[in-house]
Each structure stands twice: as C-alpha cells, then as structure tokens.
Amino acid sequence: MSSKNPIGLFDSGVGGISIWKELHQLLPHESTIYLADNKNAPYGQKSKEDIIRLSSKNVDYLIERGCKMVIVACNTATTNAIKELRAQYDIPFIGIEPAIKPAASQTKTETIGILATKGTLNSELFHKAVSNYKHLNIIEQVGYNLVQLIENGDLESEEIKELLKTYLDPMVAANMDYLVLGCTHYPFLIPQIREIIPHHIKIIDSGEAVAKQTKNILEQNDLLNTSGEVSQHLFYTNSKANVLKKLLGPEYAENVMFTDF
Structure with a gap:
C-alpha cells in the first residue's frame, strides 16, 4: 500500500x-x-x-x-x-465516538449533556464509555429527525430550531456546562445551538x-x-x-x- x-x-x-x-x-x-x-x-x-x-x-x-x-x-x-x-x-x-472524556474531565457543574442518535446512545460501546462516569449527571438526548432535516438542507428551518430548543432546554435547566455532540451531522447546527444555550456552556465534537x-x-x-x-x-x-x-x-x-x- x-x-x-x-x-x-x-x-x-x-x-x-x-x-x-x-x-x-x-x-x-x-x-x-x-x-x-x-x-x-x-x-x-x-x-x-x-x-x-x-x-x-x-x-x-x-x-x-x-x-x-x-x-x-x-x-x-x-x-x-x-x-x-x-x-x-x-x-x-x-x-x-462522542467526546465524553474531555467533557467529563473539565465539567464544573458535574452535569454534561449528550445529543446523539438513538443508534449511538443504545450501543454497547457508548454504554461502556458512560459507565466510567457514574459520579456525573449525564443527560442523554436522542436528536430525533435532526439528521433527516440536515440531509434535506434544512439547517435554518423553524422546525430544526424548535426541535433543538425542545432537546436543549431541559439540559440547560439541569445546569449542564458541557454539551457533547454525538453525531457528525450536528456540528453543522452549532450556530443554531448557540442561539439557544448560554455562552458559558462549551460545545464539544470529535472532529x-x-x-x-x-x-x-x-x-x-x-x-x-x-x-x-x-x-x-x-x-x-x-x-x-x-x-x-x-x-x-x-x-x-x-x-x-x-x-x-
């Protein structure tokens, strides 16, 4: 080769x-x-x-x-x-893999949010990774329909903004200070996510x-x-x-x- x-x-x-x-x-x-x-x-x-x-x-x-x-x-x-x-x-x-380790090692509130697909959150590899951080409050959220909307090019649609708000607001209310994006599609939504979550919350992806x-x-x-x-x-x-x-x-x-x- x-x-x-x-x-x-x-x-x-x-x-x-x-x-x-x-x-x-x-x-x-x-x-x-x-x-x-x-x-x-x-x-x-x-x-x-x-x-x-x-x-x-x-x-x-x-x-x-x-x-x-x-x-x-x-x-x-x-x-x-x-x-x-x-x-x-x-x-x-x-x-x-979702970048749980850097979020877990740096969180001050001991609460991190993970936005990912159902397939990732249900996988054995993900459960094994999360099991190392039982002392933290890890909020797992399936990003239902986000991938399909991104695939359709609907990044600025009201539908995608409403979905993000539904998924992220409970994480913000729970005092998360790190948001892990557990899907490679989701970094394209960072501008929209930033409009919803406070500026002190750090966003981590794997790129x-x-x-x-x-x-x-x-x-x-x-x-x-x-x-x-x-x-x-x-x-x-x-x-x-x-x-x-x-x-x-x-x-x-x-x-x-x-x-x-």
Missing part, C-alpha cells in the same frame, strides 16, 4: 463532512475519497445488523478505489460496527481529535503522505448531491459525483 493512496471516509450522509474538513485542515497533502450513503440515512434508526451490513458495503467501495485506511465518519456506524470492520479488513480504521488520531495512525503505519504533491478529493453520493455541494462550498462542489453504490 502506497502512502500516496487516499484516505477513505464514509457516513450515512453529509455529516462526516465536518470530520473531512478537520482532516483536510490538519493533513492538506492527504488525498481523500468521501462516501455519503444518503440513500440509507439515517443509520441511527436501523438495527445493528443493518448498520454492519451497510458499513461493510461502504468499506468495500472505498477499498476498491485504493484507500489506505478508512475513517468511519459516523458515530452510529462506529459504535455498532467498527469491531466487526476491524476483524474483517486488513487496513487501519479510525472511529468516531479535531479524529484528525489528530488519523495523523498518529498514518505515522505508525508508515502511510503518511510526505510527497508534497497536490492532494485530490472525490465525493460520492447516492442521493441529494446538492446538499453535499452546499456544505463543501464552491471550491469542491465540482468534485461531487452521484453514483448508485
């Missing part, structure tokens, strides 16, 4: 672009292939078996295109399928930590691209290419391709 080969990323839709942006900022010389399985979004409402099946299908597609490693840029897919993926494939995998971990794993496996060549980026989607283009912006919009995978 050449260090010049691309890094693969997949998500149930456009959410993983929040991870891709952090990755590209830290590792600008790494080429990438991003897979948005919009047709099957959201993963958060599916069974564990379905999530494993869809995740394997996505990894097959990325490996066929020469990816040297895969970032599972989806919290639900990570918490439900990454163990199986690592057992099935002989390439490095990076997973996405920066994932980018740093990716760099570490590439270095450990001698796969870091040090050629200095201009990186190439391809984005594949099986539905709603317009939303993906909007979130990427004009610089990369022409690199978005519709394909039925």
Whole structure:
C-alpha cells in the first residue's frame, strides 16, 4: 500500500463532512475519497445488523478505489460496527465516538449533556464509555429527525430550531456546562445551538481529535503522505448531491459525483 493512496471516509450522509474538513485542515497533502450513503440515512434508526451490513458495503467501495485506511465518519456506524470492520479488513480504521472524556474531565457543574442518535446512545460501546462516569449527571438526548432535516438542507428551518430548543432546554435547566455532540451531522447546527444555550456552556465534537488520531495512525503505519504533491478529493453520493455541494462550498462542489453504490 502506497502512502500516496487516499484516505477513505464514509457516513450515512453529509455529516462526516465536518470530520473531512478537520482532516483536510490538519493533513492538506492527504488525498481523500468521501462516501455519503444518503440513500440509507439515517443509520441511527436501523438495527445493528443493518448498520454492519451497510458499513461493510461502504468499506468495500472505498477499498476498491485504493484507500489506505478508512475513517468511519459516523458515530452510529462506529459504535455498532467498527469491531466487526476491524476483524474483517486488513487496513487501519479510525472511529468516531462522542467526546465524553474531555467533557467529563473539565465539567464544573458535574452535569454534561449528550445529543446523539438513538443508534449511538443504545450501543454497547457508548454504554461502556458512560459507565466510567457514574459520579456525573449525564443527560442523554436522542436528536430525533435532526439528521433527516440536515440531509434535506434544512439547517435554518423553524422546525430544526424548535426541535433543538425542545432537546436543549431541559439540559440547560439541569445546569449542564458541557454539551457533547454525538453525531457528525450536528456540528453543522452549532450556530443554531448557540442561539439557544448560554455562552458559558462549551460545545464539544470529535472532529479535531479524529484528525489528530488519523495523523498518529498514518505515522505508525508508515502511510503518511510526505510527497508534497497536490492532494485530490472525490465525493460520492447516492442521493441529494446538492446538499453535499452546499456544505463543501464552491471550491469542491465540482468534485461531487452521484453514483448508485
């Protein structure tokens, strides 16, 4: 496997672009292939078996295109399928988990909120992570319908603002001082969240930590691209290419391709 080969990323839709942006900022010389399985979004409402099946299908597609490693840029897919993926494939995998540890170590009120999908909050991996912090008041909230609205490009809709208010107001009332975003789609809602919660409440997502971990794993496996060549980026989607283009912006919009995978 050449260090010049691309890094693969997949998500149930456009959410993983929040991870891709952090990755590209830290590792600008790494080429990438991003897979948005919009047709099957959201993963958060599916069974564990379905999530494993869809995740394997996505990894097959990325490996066929020469990816040297895969970032599972989806919290639900990570918490439900990454163990199986690592057992099935002989390439490095990076997973996405809710950033509970930094919130738990820094909270002053001993109350943190976690906004995530049902699939993530119900997973064995998540329950194991939370069990380390039984001394804290951890408020878990399923972000019902948020992923679907983001996938439709409805980031500024009144519906999404009302849903966020319904989910966040009880956390604020409970005196949380950290909000953990447990879905890669949710960072796109930070401006709307900021309008609802007080400024002293800190918002944590996994993007920066994932980018740093990716760099570490590439270095450990001698796969870091040090050629200095201009990186190439391809984005594949099986539905709603317009939303993906909007979130990427004009610089990369022409690199978005519709394909039925």
